Amino acid sequence: MVNVTLTLNGEKTACTVLPDEKLLDTLRRLGRTDVKKGCGEGTCGSCSVLLNGRLVASCIVFTAAADGGEILTAAGLGTADNPHPIQSSFVKAGAVQCGFCTPGMVLAAKALLDVVPEPDVQQIKLALDGNLCRCTGYVKIIDAVQSAARTLAGKDEVPHA
Amino acid sequence: MGRIQHYERPQKLDEALRILAERKGKACVLAGGTSLALRLPPGVDTLVDISRIGLTGLEDRGDSLAIRACTTVAQLAAMPQSRQLYGGLLARAALCVASTPLRNQITVGGNLVQVMPWSDLPGVMLALDGQIVIQGPSPRIVPLRDFYAAHPRNSLSAGDLVTEVRIPKPVGRVQSSFVKVGKTAFDYAGLTVTVVAWLSGNEVRKCSVALGAVRPLPVRIPQAEEEIVGRIPTRDDMIRAAARAAGVLEPSLDFRYSKDYRRQLIKVWVKRCLHEALA
Amino acid sequence: MPDARGLRVVGHSVDKLDALALATGGEKFAGDDLPQGTLYARILTSPWAHARILRIDAGAARQMKGVRAVITWEDVPRVAHTTAGQGFPEPSPYDSFTLDNKVRFVGDRVAAVAADSPAIARAACEAIEVEYEQLAPIFDPRDSMKEGAPVIHDEPEARMIVPAAYDKSHNMAAQVTANVGDVEAGLAGADVVVEREFEVHRAQHCHIEPHVALAYVDGRGRLVIRTSTQVPFHVRRIVAERLQWPIGKVRVIKPRIGGGFGGKQEVLVEDIPAVLAIRTGKPVLLEYTRAEEFVSARTRHPQILKVRAGAKKDGSLTAYDLDILMDTGAYGSHALTVVCNSGSKTLPLYRWQNIRFRGTSVYTNLPVGGAYRGYGATQAYFPLEVLMDELAEKVGMDALEIRRRNHIRSGEGSPIFQALGEGSEGVAQTIGSCGLAECIELGAEAIDWKEMRGKAALQNGPIRRGVGMCCLMQGSSIPRVDMGAAYLKMGEDGTFNLLMGATDLGTGSDTVLAQVAAEVLGIPVSMMTVYSSDTDLTPFDVGAYASSTTYLSGEAVAKAARQAREMVLEVASEILGCPVEEIELADAHAVARDGRKVHFAQIGRHALYVKNQRQVQGAASHITRKSPPPFSAQFAEVEVDTETGQVRVLKYVAAVDCGTAINPKLAEGQIEGAVLNGISYALAEEYIFDPRGRMLNNNLNYYKIFGAADLPDIRTILVPTWEPTGPFGAKSVSEIGINGPIPAIANAIYDAVGIRLLKTPFTPESVLRALGRL
Incomplete structure (x- = not known):
């Protein structure tokens, strides 16, 4: 297992993941269900998040590779009360x-x-x-x-x- | 998931090389990860993340330009040098790779080493007479022409790490063209054609014609190049060069297209790319 | 004729009610927020196209750590059913089983597993040993009914439960015929006759959310299924039947749905997690992978269409003869009704003097057909609209003119309406509203028809341009079959809850139907809270299919709202002290003639707490007697590369008469989405099989659908008409758009380069072959 720290929508989040776990699975496990799984192969883009400001398909990002990274999901971009x-x-x-x-x-x-x-x-x-x-x-x-x-x-x- | 036991995150090149040497054959280099995320090579139990060992960006190496292996395709597309050198060939080709999120993930080194038949950059780098720089037990610089003589997975040994690709700086007037054929904009190439022409006056001093997605590995077409080099090519020269390109290669099986059709595509697009590059 | 001007809510593009929550990631889909301890189901699928299971040994899989249950055909009730999510009695053959000892296509179900993780479930599937006896497969529908062909459904239970032709011993899943007049005489009397054979190919819906269902048994022993479906009430009925479980002990919840397009009008994934949840006592999730979507979910039925058409020199149409052979794949889901619609949704468009129609659905050992937006009309508009162009050319008439002269008009009927229904006789109807003439004119203007048509000869170079067009109609609901119901209640703050079975699968129907209710009640949409759908909480609705929601469920909502309005007026009359006839409802107020007014909040509070306490409410259901067609004229401008065969659509114009567009922006969105899906289908999407019937391109990397970068310039023109039987004059809009691209592009290619393509998709390779350059 690998210890990983992410800044998820502005909040520091520590988690332990399998070495080959994908970021999409980690995020959904952490309750970030606004990140969707449409193909699992990096082709449909419904799992897109911003990782350090860049758009990535989180289903083909190794969570461990994102260690220390800042992740923004749609829910972090804005909320129903305060939308972007x-x-x-x-x-x-x-x-x-x-x-x-x-x-x-x-x-x-x-x-x-x-x-x-x-x-x-x-x-x-x-x-x-x-x-x-x-x-x-x-x-x-x-x-x-x-x-x-x-x-x-x-x-x-x-x-x- | 579950087969990988270790995730190594070296901070320095030496450290990465040491891990690769120690865990011989069981360790796999992880850069952009877009291929590995879908399919891990057999026997691998360790991932060596090389994204933090300073292998990003361009460096001037005098008469060549080094693109470090972990530079993403998006970074390559955005660099001023990519847009300036060789008529913007590198930027143009880089923007044809996959899709926006994947261009942010796929690395130049990964695209060149994990080469699939339809990979977009290998043909371009081959046309530019690029060289691959390999660190490891026996550090070496290999011209891409040799690197792609067989699949790199056969020539790279377990401890090897590709750290950069070097592109000679253009000398004199150089023009280029690139095309990628697919069913949709975001598709595996059915064909890529790269043409680079080094000119003195209107005469072609030297010319590269490289095709991707025809054979398992990208290929140069000397038979087409020789129709162009040493003259001011006419339209007929280009048509002849294109016809030779289409005739010389047996396209490998691709369930999406027939061989006849791919030959036709080669004939048309080599002609058009020559025309565009030499216009 | 009335129109939508002056309406305050209907006819306005109010924001889609769930859009903000969706855009900020706050809405929940069926696979979100899993209960603690949820198990992951996976289905082992067949590697063979046609085989009998001789032996199946799940012993090793059952022993694996983390595996909670494994089921094979020996573990489930053997109940023949159809997976088609249609009303009872379903007009699709009962030829499917939850699990069977025979497999009929590569991707068919063999066994299922529930495990602690998806990885364990996958490993457990691999550990199941299966011994197959391979049987000869059928891959070409032309072979299905030949003497001596292997029989795909040789089980005794397979049957059709409605009176319709079904002959499983010859692999015939359905057949339908209709005759008007004498086609042979009509053709004999024609000045010009065109005869052609067309082929339309298989495709997949590719809703971005795969099929997903969560099942669990609640504390009271009821089976709860949260599923990504267009048909929650049919899921309830059909799953209960399959599991032999009391229907009253099944609850189906439809949360937000990530698109369906007909793919989720199939009771496809719910039974497996339900069985596994009952067996394990734990919640079980089944989520299709993208590969499973392509192979094991449903597809558009491929068809081979033989047509003959005749016309007189003056452009009048003497006869149309259409004979369709449809490949329903290994199971007959929608096998009868899709081919029926190939006739019923296309033949009434023009005034053919004589018509003959025959549709035959046959089994093959390929992936299964099903409902898909357009539903048979998509296939049959290809021959119809190409032949209209050919007839026009032969009689020397402009393509627009022959259509103008012959299309059905307001006040006219068609014998086809009565002759062809959905698997049975249809319902006679006359056209209420028809804006097709205006669609043709406005569309032609937008594409610059006069300037662009027939100009390829003036062009130079390898790339040629052309324009083509087509006319279309669809329907709105299935008359006398479909039913929708709604319930409305007022709260103490004057806002309303609208509860309905109508199933918003992403179309925006919650919003559209809320607009209908709000318009009736004189309140803004912001005072409506919509809930759809939950078989415990909302009234029945057949679900979202057959272009029925706005027209059918909308009228149910309008009726319920009118009832609630009556009660609002009664309460207001008590408060204001004047008769109800003297009160108007507007802007959330009841206004007396003398100008005194009372807000809905006060009315709500009064009704619940002050005097003659009662619930202000309305409940109504609706069936239709008509299926008024929306109409459309669509125009494509294309560029054909004569050296590579590449066809690019540069511009596409869809002029659509959907009656009143209750929410114009959402209506445009339906058309734009359908049109791009249609273009993508016409040019890029296709199934590629190996010789054993295995799909080679079962992923979005090789099965290409258009992305933003492939988008041509699409223009939508809404042509308002007023359908007297629809809510505020509305008809349907969701399906019609997808039917146009194939014929419009085919006709534009002919205009550009003079080749008639008769087989879809129009791949570069097929274009080059037709040009004789390959």
């Missing part, structure tokens, strides 16, 4: 249907907007290329990311979800 503008934009734009991909999708959007504050549609599409959604056809998700970018740039009123 990206989350509010997803609600307003109609970008949430079944919502299974949404926690990963909002983090993919966050990872993009942290680096590219005013992305064009092509940049948004590329940034979301590892997060599959079967419900929306992505149209409203792209709307949501554009709208969130405007909000974060102070060009829009913050939408109240």
